Amino acid sequence: MEAVGADVRGLRPGDTVFGWTATGSPAEYVSAPATHFVPKPKRLTMEQAATLVTSGLTALQALRDVAKVQPGQTVLITGASGGVGSYAVQIAKGMGAEVTGVCSTRNVAIVRALGADHVIDYSEVDFSRSGRRYDVILDNVEAQPLAAARRALAPTGTLIPNSGKGGRWFGPLGRILAAHVQSRFTHQALRPFLSVEKHDDLRVLAALVEAGTLTPVVDRTYPLERAADALAYVGEGYARGKVVVTVDATVPGGRA
Numbered sequence: 422m423e424a425v426g427a428d429v430r431g432l433r434p435g436d437t438v439f440g441w442t443a444t445g446s447p448a449e450y451v452s453a454p455a456t457h458f459v460p461k462p463k464r465l466t467m468e469q470a471a472t473l474v475t476s477g478l479t480a481l482q483a484l485r486d487v488a489k490v491q492p493g494q495t496v497l498i499t500g501a502s503g504g505v506g507s508y509a510v511q512i513a514k515g516m517g518a519e520v521t522g523v524c525s526t527r528n529v530a531i532v533r534a535l536g537a538d539h540v541i542d543y544s545e546v547d548f549s550r551s552g553r554r555y556d557v558i559l560d561n562v563e564a565q566p567l568a569a570a571r572r573a574l575a576p577t578g579t580l581i582p583n584s585g586k587g588g589r590w591f592g593p594l595g596r597i598l599a600a601h602v603q604s605r606f607t608h609q610a611l612r613p614f615l616s617v618e619k620h621d622d623l624r625v626l627a628a629l630v631e632a633g634t635l636t637p638v639v640d641r642t643y644p645l646e647r648a649a650d651a652l653a654y655v656g657e658g659y660a661r662g663k664v665v666v667t668v669d670a671t672v673p674g675g676r677a
């Protein structure tokens with residue numbers, strides 16, 4: 422924290438914080454309301470803390486607010502080694518769920534290390550045809566159509582289609598509409614959602630980190646001048662956890 426406004430309470434220059442800004446561009450300096458920041462958990466590096474916001478909030482809100490996961494429920498998470506998925510596996514475990522992660526062969530060990538009780542390698546098993554049914558499915562990939570994913574959902578379970586993927590004509594809106602329409606004819610809940618940046622939820626994430634329930638997975642870091650390469654790598658769709666853009670630590674206030 423380089424400087425704070427005259428009316429800001431609870432934050433001082435020199436504090437290490439994480440949070441979000443009104444604009445999305447990586448930069449050495451950013452300016453944002455004080456309510457966008459909370460203190461960085463001590464056990465995280467700046468790079469790890471920088472990954473918490475979007476993916477962490479998405480995983481938290483999907484499981485806690487949309488699916489309302491209860492202890493003992495079965496939760497299946499696709500893209501379990503990715504940005505949202507790596508958080509979701511850990512948060513669902515922290516909520517007392519029995520967690521199944523879906524990923525490729527090379528990520529099976531990582532997903533198990535994140536705490537998943539079961540791991541499905543999608544190159545060998547199609548979860549929608551395995552015969553098992555889950556109380557909650559957080560589908561970060563949507564490799565299958567909604568109807569196929571629903572086969573693996575318990576009769577009163579909740580499916581969160583979360584890839585933002587869409588059809589040829591209507592884009593993501595088409596799948597969202599399909600989910601709402603199909604929800605009317607089944608006891609299964611199909612719940613696409615948009616995550617929201619909330620100060621209180623940043624505090625929840627920080628508390629989960631401090632409690633040892635949550636540890637960010639950082640795949641790679643790129644210096645600011647290679648931010649375009651970072652975005653291109655993420656765009657390939659096979660990142661392990663999160664990718665971080667760093668800024669020169671020799672610049673005053675410049676870290677991650």
Ligand SMILES: NC(=O)c1ccc[n+]([C@@H]2O[C@H](COP(=O)([O-])OP(=O)(O)OC[C@H]3O[C@@H](n4cnc5c(N)ncnc54)[C@H](OP(=O)(O)O)[C@@H]3O)[C@@H](O)[C@H]2O)c1
Pocket residue numbers: 475476479499500501502503504505506523524525526528543561562564583584585586614615616617655658659660661662
């Ligand atoms: N609802 C919201 O507000 C919100 C907010 C943020 C993000 N999102 C959405 O959440 C989704 C996930 O984001 P993310 O950041 O976690 O993406 P990501 O980091 O790119 O992760 C995607 C994961 O998908 C896996 N994958 C790729 N192809 C696959 C396939 N054919 N079958 C199964 N898994 C496959 C990859 O794992 P392997 O390498 O093991 O294949 C990768 O780890 C995105 O579509 C994003 O738009 C939604």
